[in-house]
Amino acid sequence: MEQKVVHQTALQKVLEQFNYLDEKITHYSSILGLADWDLKVMAPKKGRSVFAKATGTLRTEIFQLSVSKEMGDLLETLSTDELHSQLDEVTKAKVREYKEYYQKSKAIPADLFKEYSILTAQANDAWEEAREYNDFDRYLPFLEKIIDFKRRFAEIYGYEEHPYDALLDEFEPGLTVKKLDPIFAKLRESSVDLLNRIRESGQPTKAELFDQSFDIEKQKAFNRYILPLIGFDMEAGRLDETVHPFAQTVNIGDVRLTTRYLEKNVRSALFGTIHEAGHGIYEQHINPEYEETVLQSGASFGIHESQSRFLENMVGRSREFWQFFFPKLKEHFPVQLDEVSVEEFYRAVNTVQPSMIRVEADELTYNLHIMLRYDIEKSLIGGEIEAKDLPQIWNQKMQDYLGITPLTDTEGVLQDVHWSFGGIGYFPSYSLGNLYAAQILRKIQKDIPEFYQHIENGRFEKIQAWLKENIHQYGKLYTPNELIVKVTGEELNADYLIEYLEKKYTKVYGL
Amino acid sequence: MEQKVVHQTALQKVLEQFNYLDEKITHYSSILGLADWDLKVMAPKKGRSVFAKATGTLRTEIFQLSVSKEMGDLLETLSTDELHSQLDEVTKAKVREYKEYYQKSKAIPADLFKEYSILTAQANDAWEEAREYNDFDRYLPFLEKIIDFKRRFAEIYGYEEHPYDALLDEFEPGLTVKKLDPIFAKLRESSVDLLNRIRESGQPTKAELFDQSFDIEKQKAFNRYILPLIGFDMEAGRLDETVHPFAQTVNIGDVRLTTRYLEKNVRSALFGTIHEAGHGIYEQHINPEYEETVLQSGASFGIHESQSRFLENMVGRSREFWQFFFPKLKEHFPVQLDEVSVEEFYRAVNTVQPSMIRVEADELTYNLHIMLRYDIEKSLIGGEIEAKDLPQIWNQKMQDYLGITPLTDTEGVLQDVHWSFGGIGYFPSYSLGNLYAAQILRKIQKDIPEFYQHIENGRFEKIQAWLKENIHQYGKLYTPNELIVKVTGEELNADYLIEYLEKKYTKVYGL
Known part of the structure; x- marks a missing residue:
C-alpha cells in the first residue's frame, strides 16, 4: 500500500x-x-x-x-x-x-536548426519577389540551401528505403514512397483515362462566364457572407488577404484564414476561402480540453487537407451548394450572371481543363499537379536532379502530365509557397486529402442520407456537427491511420475517390 | 604579453x-x-x-x-x-x-511574475468591457490585484523614501517623489494662474467648429496623407485602429501606430496620430547598429513622450503647421471648414477648456490631468487609498484640479488603459515629456532659427534630421538625464515649459 x-x-x-x-x-x-x-x-x-x-x-x-x-x-x-x-x-x-x-x-544540432529556421523565414520574401518579377534566379540561392538542408535532415531522421520517406513522414506519419507510388499510379491511370474521355466526348461547359471582371469589393462581401454560414466562427477567427492563401491557428479560439481576390478570376477567392475555411473549422472544433497541449491541432496534414478539400469540393462544388448560393451570388453580380442558370453555373465551376495553377485546378487534374510535384521532390531529395534545373524540368513535366507548358516561371515552378518554408513532402498531403475526403463522403452519406438536401437548404449545422463529432474534436488524439479506420471502418483506399470522380464527371459532362 | x-x-x-x-x-x-x-x-x-x-x-x-x-x-x-x-x-x-x-x-519569484503577466494581459479585455458598459466593477477585481502586485513589487525593488519611487524609476530612471513634487507644484501654480487669466480675459476661440460630423473615411485619408509627410516611414511601419491609440515597436524597420477615429471629434485621430507618429519616428531613427540589442528603444518613457508631445504640440499645434496643412484639410472637408480661416482654425485647435479626457486635453490643462493621476497613484501605492474608492476619488479630484465632474466612469476613472497593463508610474512621463519637449524646442530653434519656416513650408526633413542626430539615433545609449544634458546643456528645468505656455496662450487668447 x-x-x-x-x-x-x-x-x-x-x-x-x-x-x-x-x-x-x-x-x-x-x-x-x-x-x-x-x-x-x-x-x-x-x-x-x-x-x-x-x-x-x-x-x-x-x-x-x-x-x-x-x-x-x-x-x-x-x-x-x-x-x-x-x-x-x-x-x-x-x-x-x-x-x-x-x-x-x-x-540535429541546434545551430543547424537555427540557421535553417532563419533561412526559411527569410525565403518567403525572396519567393514573393521572384514570383512578382518572374525571376527564378532570385529564389534559387534560397531554394538550393533549403534543399541541401532537407537532404541532410533526411539522413539525420533516417529512413528504410528512400530518403524522401523521412520527409513524407513529417507530414503524414508512416507514409512512404513504397506505399504512395502504387496509390498514385492507380489514381493517375484512372484520371488520365477519364480526362481523355471528357476531351473526346464531353459536352462543353460554359466556363467562359468566368472571363469577366468581378468587382473585388463585392467578392469580399460575398466571401464574408458565406464564411459564417458554412460553419466558420468569425468570433474565433479572421479573414485577411495574402498572395498565397493559408490558414494559421493561434489557438482554438483564434484561427486565421487568408484568401486572394482577383478581379479577373472570381473562382480564386471563392473556392480558396471555402478551402481554408475547411482547415479553420477543423481547428475551431477541436476539444477545448486539448487546448494549450500538443494535441490542439489536426491529426496530420493529409487529414487536414481532407477537411479543406471536402468543404471546397464535395460540398462547395456540388450542385446543391449552388442551388442555395447561386441566387445570392447573382445578387452580388447581377450583370455578370444575368443569363446564367444554376445548372450552367454548377457545370462551369466543375469544368475540367488542364491548367497551369494548382490551386485553381479542377478536381480531376488537381491530383496530376500533385503527382508532378511528388516526382520532382522525390528526385530532388534522392539527388537525381538539382534546383537550378527545376524551371526546365517543371515545364517538361507539365507537358507530360497535363499536355500544356507554362509560358513563365511565375505560372510554373514559382507558383507554390511550400518549398520556401521548407515544406518538402507536403504536397502529397493534398491528394491524400482528396482520397480521405472521398472515403469520408461515403461514410457521412450513410450516416446522414439527406446530406445533400441539407446543403441545398443552406443548412450546414448537422454536417459540421458530424465532422466535429467524428473527426474534428479529436485533434491529434489519434494517428491519421487510426482516425480514418475509426471513422470509416477501413484504411486509406483510392477506390472511393476514383469512383467519386467517375460518377461526378460522367454526369457533369454527360459521358 | x-x-x-x-x-x-x-x-x-x-x-x-x-x-x-x-x-x-x-x-x-x-x-x-x-x-x-x-x-x-x-x-x-x-x-x-x-x-x-x-x-x-x-x-x-x-x-x-x-x-x-x-x-x-x-x-x-x-x-x-x-x-x-x-x-x-x-x-x-x-x-x-x-x-x-x-x-x-x-x-521576484518567477511564479509571481508569471501570474502577474497573465493578469495584465487579460485585464485589457476587462478594462475595455468596463469602459464600454460604464461599469467600473467589471474592472475592479483586476485592478485590485494589479495594485496589490505593484505594492509588493515596490517593496521588492526597494526605495529610499516613498514606495512609489520604486515604480517611477521603472519609467524614468532616477525619478522620485521628492524630485517631482516641487516640479509639479511649480507647474501647477503657473498653469492654474494662466488658466484663470484665460478664463477672465481671454478672447473666445471658435472651438464650436469642431462640433460637426467629419466623415471617418476622409479622416483616414487625411491621416494617411500627413503621416509620411511629417517623417513617418510607411515602409517601416503601419497605422491601424484601436480604442486607445498607442505605438508598438517590433523592430527598427517595423514600428506600428494605432489611432482612433471619431466622427464627432476630428481632433481625436488628428492629434492622436501625430502624437503616436512622434513615438514611431523616434524608434525608426534609432541607430541600426543597436538593432537586436537592448539599446533598440528610447532612452526613457519621459524622453519618448517628449518626442510625441513635441510633434503633437510644438509642431502640430503651431500656427505654421496649419498654415501649410489647413488648405489640405479643407480639401477633405470643404463643407465643414467653408467659412473658417487658418487663424481661426489655429486658435480653435489651441482652445483651453477644462475637459474630461486626458488624451484630448489642451496643452495647458493636460498637465493637471497628469498631476491628478500622479496624486492618486502615489496614494494608492502608499496604501492611503484603495481601488474600490477610485471612482469617487477621481471625480473629487477632477473637481479640485479642473473644476468639472465626470458624469460617468467611462469618461472618468476608466478612460486610461495604463493601469490595466500594470503601468503605474507611467503617467508622470507625459508631463516630463512636455517639460523635456519645451526644453528641446528652445535648443532646436537655436540650431535651426528658421524652424517654424520649415514647418510653414511643409518641410520636415531638416527638423527630423536634427532630432535623429541629437536624440533619436542614440536609442538607450544614454540615460535620460545624460541625454537631456547632452542635447540642451542642462538638466530638466520646468521654466521652459512654463515660459512656452505663457507665451503661446498670451498670443492665442490676446491676454
Whole structure:
C-alpha cells in the first residue's frame, strides 16, 4: 500500500513536469504561429528580415525544448511498461507525438536548426519577389540551401528505403514512397483515362462566364457572407488577404484564414476561402480540453487537407451548394450572371481543363499537379536532379502530365509557397486529402442520407456537427491511420475517390 | 604579453555570451511586442484569454533570462574594474540597462511574475468591457490585484523614501517623489494662474467648429496623407485602429501606430496620430547598429513622450503647421471648414477648456490631468487609498484640479488603459515629456532659427534630421538625464515649459 502511494506520487510528479513542458512548447508554438502569420499578412517591408531572425530564435527554442535532455528523460520514464500502462488516452497521445519528434530530431544540432529556421523565414520574401518579377534566379540561392538542408535532415531522421520517406513522414506519419507510388499510379491511370474521355466526348461547359471582371469589393462581401454560414466562427477567427492563401491557428479560439481576390478570376477567392475555411473549422472544433497541449491541432496534414478539400469540393462544388448560393451570388453580380442558370453555373465551376495553377485546378487534374510535384521532390531529395534545373524540368513535366507548358516561371515552378518554408513532402498531403475526403463522403452519406438536401437548404449545422463529432474534436488524439479506420471502418483506399470522380464527371459532362 | 592575450580572450568569451543572451532577450521581446500589439489590434474575441496566457509564458521567460544566474554572473564579471574599463560605450550602456533590471527584479519569484503577466494581459479585455458598459466593477477585481502586485513589487525593488519611487524609476530612471513634487507644484501654480487669466480675459476661440460630423473615411485619408509627410516611414511601419491609440515597436524597420477615429471629434485621430507618429519616428531613427540589442528603444518613457508631445504640440499645434496643412484639410472637408480661416482654425485647435479626457486635453490643462493621476497613484501605492474608492476619488479630484465632474466612469476613472497593463508610474512621463519637449524646442530653434519656416513650408526633413542626430539615433545609449544634458546643456528645468505656455496662450487668447 505504502509503495503504491509512493509510485503514484512519482508518476504525478513526472506528469506535472511533462505537462508543464508541453504547455510551454505549445504556448511558444502558438505565438510563433501568430508571428508567422504576421510576417506574411501584416509586417511592413523593412522590418521583415530582422523579424524573421527573431522568429528563428523562438523556433530554435521550441526545437531545443522538444529535443532537450529533460524531454528525453520524461519520455523515457513515461514509456516504461509500468508507467505507460497507467497513462490515460490523452497523455499516451501526447507522449506519442513528442516521442516521434524527439527520436527523429534529437540528432540535429541546434545551430543547424537555427540557421535553417532563419533561412526559411527569410525565403518567403525572396519567393514573393521572384514570383512578382518572374525571376527564378532570385529564389534559387534560397531554394538550393533549403534543399541541401532537407537532404541532410533526411539522413539525420533516417529512413528504410528512400530518403524522401523521412520527409513524407513529417507530414503524414508512416507514409512512404513504397506505399504512395502504387496509390498514385492507380489514381493517375484512372484520371488520365477519364480526362481523355471528357476531351473526346464531353459536352462543353460554359466556363467562359468566368472571363469577366468581378468587382473585388463585392467578392469580399460575398466571401464574408458565406464564411459564417458554412460553419466558420468569425468570433474565433479572421479573414485577411495574402498572395498565397493559408490558414494559421493561434489557438482554438483564434484561427486565421487568408484568401486572394482577383478581379479577373472570381473562382480564386471563392473556392480558396471555402478551402481554408475547411482547415479553420477543423481547428475551431477541436476539444477545448486539448487546448494549450500538443494535441490542439489536426491529426496530420493529409487529414487536414481532407477537411479543406471536402468543404471546397464535395460540398462547395456540388450542385446543391449552388442551388442555395447561386441566387445570392447573382445578387452580388447581377450583370455578370444575368443569363446564367444554376445548372450552367454548377457545370462551369466543375469544368475540367488542364491548367497551369494548382490551386485553381479542377478536381480531376488537381491530383496530376500533385503527382508532378511528388516526382520532382522525390528526385530532388534522392539527388537525381538539382534546383537550378527545376524551371526546365517543371515545364517538361507539365507537358507530360497535363499536355500544356507554362509560358513563365511565375505560372510554373514559382507558383507554390511550400518549398520556401521548407515544406518538402507536403504536397502529397493534398491528394491524400482528396482520397480521405472521398472515403469520408461515403461514410457521412450513410450516416446522414439527406446530406445533400441539407446543403441545398443552406443548412450546414448537422454536417459540421458530424465532422466535429467524428473527426474534428479529436485533434491529434489519434494517428491519421487510426482516425480514418475509426471513422470509416477501413484504411486509406483510392477506390472511393476514383469512383467519386467517375460518377461526378460522367454526369457533369454527360459521358 | 601572454597574460594580456589570455585576458582579452577571456573578455571576448564573456562578451560573446553576453551579446548572445542580449540578442535572445531582444528577439523574444520583439516577438512579445508583436503579440501585445496583435492582442489589442487583431486577435479575435474568443482566443484572447488563452493568447494572453501564451504571452505570459514568453514574458516570464524573458524575465527569467534577465534575472538568471547566467545573467548575474556575466554582469558581475563585466562590472569588475579591470574588465569594465575595457568595454566600449555601447557595451557599457547594455551592461547598465541589464544591471538595473537585474538588481531590481532578481528577488521576484518567477511564479509571481508569471501570474502577474497573465493578469495584465487579460485585464485589457476587462478594462475595455468596463469602459464600454460604464461599469467600473467589471474592472475592479483586476485592478485590485494589479495594485496589490505593484505594492509588493515596490517593496521588492526597494526605495529610499516613498514606495512609489520604486515604480517611477521603472519609467524614468532616477525619478522620485521628492524630485517631482516641487516640479509639479511649480507647474501647477503657473498653469492654474494662466488658466484663470484665460478664463477672465481671454478672447473666445471658435472651438464650436469642431462640433460637426467629419466623415471617418476622409479622416483616414487625411491621416494617411500627413503621416509620411511629417517623417513617418510607411515602409517601416503601419497605422491601424484601436480604442486607445498607442505605438508598438517590433523592430527598427517595423514600428506600428494605432489611432482612433471619431466622427464627432476630428481632433481625436488628428492629434492622436501625430502624437503616436512622434513615438514611431523616434524608434525608426534609432541607430541600426543597436538593432537586436537592448539599446533598440528610447532612452526613457519621459524622453519618448517628449518626442510625441513635441510633434503633437510644438509642431502640430503651431500656427505654421496649419498654415501649410489647413488648405489640405479643407480639401477633405470643404463643407465643414467653408467659412473658417487658418487663424481661426489655429486658435480653435489651441482652445483651453477644462475637459474630461486626458488624451484630448489642451496643452495647458493636460498637465493637471497628469498631476491628478500622479496624486492618486502615489496614494494608492502608499496604501492611503484603495481601488474600490477610485471612482469617487477621481471625480473629487477632477473637481479640485479642473473644476468639472465626470458624469460617468467611462469618461472618468476608466478612460486610461495604463493601469490595466500594470503601468503605474507611467503617467508622470507625459508631463516630463512636455517639460523635456519645451526644453528641446528652445535648443532646436537655436540650431535651426528658421524652424517654424520649415514647418510653414511643409518641410520636415531638416527638423527630423536634427532630432535623429541629437536624440533619436542614440536609442538607450544614454540615460535620460545624460541625454537631456547632452542635447540642451542642462538638466530638466520646468521654466521652459512654463515660459512656452505663457507665451503661446498670451498670443492665442490676446491676454
